[in-house]
Amino acid sequence: MANYAHPEVLVETDWVKNNLGNPGIKLVEIDVDTKAYDAGHVPGAVGFNWQTQLQDPVRRDILTQDAFDKLVGGAGISPADTVVIYGDNNNWFAAYGFWLFKLYGHKDARLMNGGRVKWLNEADKPLTTERPNPTPVAYKAAAPNNALRALVPEVLEASRTGKCNLVDVRSPDEFTGRVIAPSGMSETAQRGGHIPGAKSIPWNTAVQPSGAFKTADELRAIYLEQKGVDPKKPAIAYCRIGERSSHTWFVLKYLLGFDQVKNYDGSWTEYGNLIGAPIEK
Amino acid sequence: MNHQLRVYNDIFEMLPSEENPSPLVRINRLNPAPEFALYAKLEWMNPFGSVKDRAAWAMLRDLEERGELGNGRGLVEPTSGNTGISLAALARARGYHLRAVVPNKVPLEKKILLKIAGAELDVVSDELCPAPGLGDGSINLAKTHAKASSHRYVMPNQYENEKNVEAHLRTTGPEIWRQTEGRITHLFVSLGTCGTATGTARFLRGQNPRLKVIAVQPTEGHDVPGLRNLSQLDVSRLFDRSLIDDLLEIDYKLAYTRALELCQTEGLLAGPSSGLILEGARRILERDRAGLGVMIFSDNVFKYTANMVKHIPALAAGTQA
Numbered sequence: 001m002a003n004y005a006h007p008e009v010l011v012e013t014d015w016v017k018n019n020l021g022n023p024g025i026k027l028v029e030i031d032v033d034t035k036a037y038d039a040g041h042v043p044g045a046v047g048f049n050w051q052t053q054l055q056d057p058v059r060r061d062i063l064t065q066d067a068f069d070k071l072v073g074g075a076g077i078s079p080a081d082t083v084v085i086y087g088d089n090n091n092w093f094a095a096y097g098f099w100l101f102k103l104y105g106h107k108d109a110r111l112m113n114g115g116r117v118k119w120l121n122e123a124d125k126p127l128t129t130e131r132p133n134p135t136p137v138a139y140k141a142a143a144p145n146n147a148l149r150a151l152v153p154e155v156l157e158a159s160r161t162g163k164c165n166l167v168d169v170r171s172p173d174e175f176t177g178r179v180i181a182p183s184g185m186s187e188t189a190q191r192g193g194h195i196p197g198a199k200s201i202p203w204n205t206a207v208q209p210s211g212a213f214k215t216a217d218e219l220r221a222i223y224l225e226q227k228g229v230d231p232k233k234p235a236i237a238y239c240r241i242g243e244r245s246s247h248t249w250f251v252l253k254y255l256l257g258f259d260q261v262k263n264y265d266g267s268w269t270e271y272g273n274l275i276g277a278p279i280e281k
Numbered sequence: 282m283n284h285q286l287r288v289y290n291d292i293f294e295m296l297p298s299e300e301n302p303s304p305l306v307r308i309n310r311l312n313p314a315p316e317f318a319l320y321a322k323l324e325w326m327n328p329f330g331s332v333k334d335r336a337a338w339a340m341l342r343d344l345e346e347r348g349e350l351g352n353g354r355g356l357v358e359p360t361s362g363n364t365g366i367s368l369a370a371l372a373r374a375r376g377y378h379l380r381a382v383v384p385n386k387v388p389l390e391k392k393i394l395l396k397i398a399g400a401e402l403d404v405v406s407d408e409l410c411p412a413p414g415l416g417d418g419s420i421n422l423a424k425t426h427a428k429a430s431s432h433r434y435v436m437p438n439q440y441e442n443e444k445n446v447e448a449h450l451r452t453t454g455p456e457i458w459r460q461t462e463g464r465i466t467h468l469f470v471s472l473g474t475c476g477t478a479t480g481t482a483r484f485l486r487g488q489n490p491r492l493k494v495i496a497v498q499p500t501e502g503h504d505v506p507g508l509r510n511l512s513q514l515d516v517s518r519l520f521d522r523s524l525i526d527d528l529l530e531i532d533y534k535l536a537y538t539r540a541l542e543l544c545q546t547e548g549l550l551a552g553p554s555s556g557l558i559l560e561g562a563r564r565i566l567e568r569d570r571a572g573l574g575v576m577i578f579s580d581n582v583f584k585y586t587a588n589m590v591k592h593i594p595a596l597a598a599g600t601q602a
Contacts, residue, residue: 033405039422040429088421120424127429 003216005257009098010213010248011084011110013119020044028085029116030054030093032243036073039125042086042119046075046134050093050243054100062144062265068104069139076134079106086112086119090204090211095246099263103149105142110252114211131160135138148249150236150262152270158236159197159278165235166198169248170268174240175200177281180272187241189272193279201227206251221254234260237269292374295328296338302456303327303573310546311559313567318573321549321559322457325581329398330365332453332579336476337367339448340437341375349435350377357382357417357426357434360471361507362391363580364439366398380434382423387506391585441518441570444448446478446483454484457575466572467493469562471554473507475520479575482524493526493569496559504588505553507579529561536560537592540582552580553588567590 004010019025020043026047029037037047048054053071058149063071075084083101087094091111101109112119119125150158158164173179177192205222206238208214214222223229235252239245242265253261264271271277282294284301297303299361302371303326304337308319324332338547344350353541355378358368365381372379383392403416420440426438439445457465468485482494499505501512511528518574522528529583540556543549551559562576582589 033418033422035403035405036422036425039403040425117421120421120428127425129429 002213004255005216006254009110009254010113010156012113013122013125013166015124016042016084016086016112016119024080025082025084026075028075028077028083028092028094028097029087030085031088033088035054036116038129039138040129041116043126043128043130044132045086046132048097050096054093054097054247060270062100062103065141065144067103068100068141072101072106072141073139074101074134074136075138076132077139078137079139080108082108082110082162084112086115088116090117090146090207090247091115091205092243092247095250096265099148099265100247100248100251103144105145113213117211135263139265148240148262150264152266152274154262155195155236155238155264155266155271159195162197163233165229165233166195167229167235167237167245167248167252168194168198168200169203169237169239169244170183170200172200174268177279181240181268185240187269189269191272191279193272193281194272196278196280198238199227199229201229201248203239203247206255213251213255216255219251223252223256231256231258234258234262236262236264237270238264240268242267243263282461290326293338293371296334297555297571298452299455299459302460305457305460306547306549308547308559308576311391311542311563312566313323313563314489316571317566317569319462319562319566319576320574321551321555321576321578322453322578323549324579325550325552328578329370330583331363331367332477332577333363333367334371335448335452336439336442336445336474337364337371337437339444339451340439340442341368343442343444344435344437345375351497354433354435357423357436358439359383359423360395360439362395362584363507364474365395365400366391368437369395369398369400380423380426382419383403384419386504388585388587390587391506394584405460422520439474439476442476443519444475446480446519449477449480450484451480453481453577454488457481458485458488461573461575463488464573465489465492465575467495467562467565467569467574467575469495469558469565469576471508471519471558471577471579472496472498473509473519473554473579475517475581479519479521479524479578482522486524493565493572495527495529495561495565496525497531497557498558499533499536500530503533503536504534504592505536505557506585506588508554527565529564531557531560533557533591537589540585541589541596544582547557549578549580550583550584551578551587554579 085094180192181188237245237248249263252258305320327334357380369379382403536553536557543551
């Protein structure tokens with residue numbers, strides 16, 4: 001598939017349609033607009049709510065290992081299942097969900113290329129409002145794989161030393177500090193701008209008009225040649241709350257084959273609130 | 282039905298047609314070229330208050346005739362307001378329900394009007410972060426309802442429905458031709474779904490191949506509800522560039538100041554999209570100097586008081602004791 005480094009993590013809408021009802025394949029929809037799943041979803045797909053189910057309800061953090069076990073097991077997903085994730089906004093939160101599945105050690109997780117927009121616009125792809133009624137199973141996640149997640153100390157070090165690519169995937173206006181967040185967003189920060197040394201490569205640079213990812217050659221030309229991301233160095237992607245950066249994390253790690261890529265899920269809502277952290281505008 | 286006495290058996294008989302056209306009113310004090318007769322076609326005189334009555338009625342009739350409505354099946358439509366208001370009122374008067382999917386930035390007045398007209402509302406926050414292929418959130422959500430709940434909803438889809446164009450081919454175009462006694466030389470329109478522009482221009486061009494069609498569009502990042510900048514036009518399948526001689530991009534703020542001038546000097550209580558058209562027409566009148574122009578004024582200013590204050594803050598002065 002399009003010469004990606006790890007094509008096995010991406011499936012096409014036709015593949016999903018041909019595998020509807022296949023018991024070893026579990027579909028998960030995760031949307032920015034949490035109403036979208038209720039309006040209609042791929043038959044058999046469960047819906048995860050990023051606001052209430054994918055983060056810790058008290059601390060600011062990803063959901064705990066226990067909570068992940070309960071959520072995923074409760075959705076009838078076993079560790080041996082193939083999990084196919086898709087969502088709105090070209091798979092923003094679907095990529096975030098994929099990142100969580102990998103962080104907690106799920107072997108076979110995949111994204112549906114193009115997300116729900118592509119599925120919706122293909123005449124032969126059905127949607128339903130019927131919720132599946134999965135039988136809960138026991139799910140035991142691995143301890144979180146911190147090689148996939150960047151925390152503040154290493155972000156600061158990456159910025160200070162330049163030994164790691166920092167990729168800012170937000171819109172150009174957020175990068176320059178003209179706005180702190182897209183209008184209407186409740187998660188924001190005290191300061192605008194970007195982490196010193198970061199390159200501005202908005203997440204949508206990676207997708208075609210259909211919503212599907214660009215080819216590996218196109219992606220290489222953009223990220224490596226035009227934007228100067230150094231493939232010999234590790235990389236950290238960030239955005240505002242960690243969902244758009246999951247999308248770029250996926251591109252760098254699985255489509256382009258970077259070895260060490262981390263998602264900084266604290267992102268600007270953490271960094272832009274830190275006392276004394278260096279900021280460029 | 283008696284158009285002379287204006288006595289009707291139901292509201293549907295009031296819908297515009299060649300025999301019952303919306304009025305043409307001449308622009309006097311804001312016309313910069315006295316040799317050029319400039320008229321406004323007041324679409325807010327239609328029964329549900331906008332040009333969209335035409336497309337809504339044509340799409341609804343078509344669905345009825347094809348047996349797509351009834352037995353609990355109603356409509357779902359993405360709308361910035363006017364189509365929804367017309368569709369909701371028409372649908373409810375015929376016994377169907379309408380779910381309107383509305384972008385959040387639509388003025389509150391229009392959202393409330395939609396509910397008053399009988400629509401069920403779905404509000405979506407659009408433009409989180411511009412993306413290729415994302416389409417319009419409201420269009421996608423409406424399509425989702427139509428696909429996942431097809432027993433409850435059919436989507437007329439004003440952005441792709443040829444009936445939207447046909448409505449203007451059958452009514453707006455012939456009305457203007459008759460009202461101007463075939464003397465129209467310039468047609469001025471704004472662009473939203475492009476049904477009005479494409480249908481009216483297609484009819485009038487058929488009558489007079491030398492007719493000039495001028496479309497105005499607000500500058501990118503605009504705040505003129507119902508209109509689209511060229512960069513947003515790819516959602517409409519009804520846009521036919523070949524019919525348009527001049528495509529003018531106009532600073533969207535002028536939509537508001539010109540609308541206010543229309544209200545205060547011509548007595549035409551026109552909404553912002555009409556203000557934008559007037560600005561475009563004035564530029565062409567100064568260039569072409571002679572002719573007979575018709576501007577299609579989509580709706581009046583009543584739904585836009587909040588937007589007017591936002592862009593002309595002085596309007597708020599002196600409104601509190």
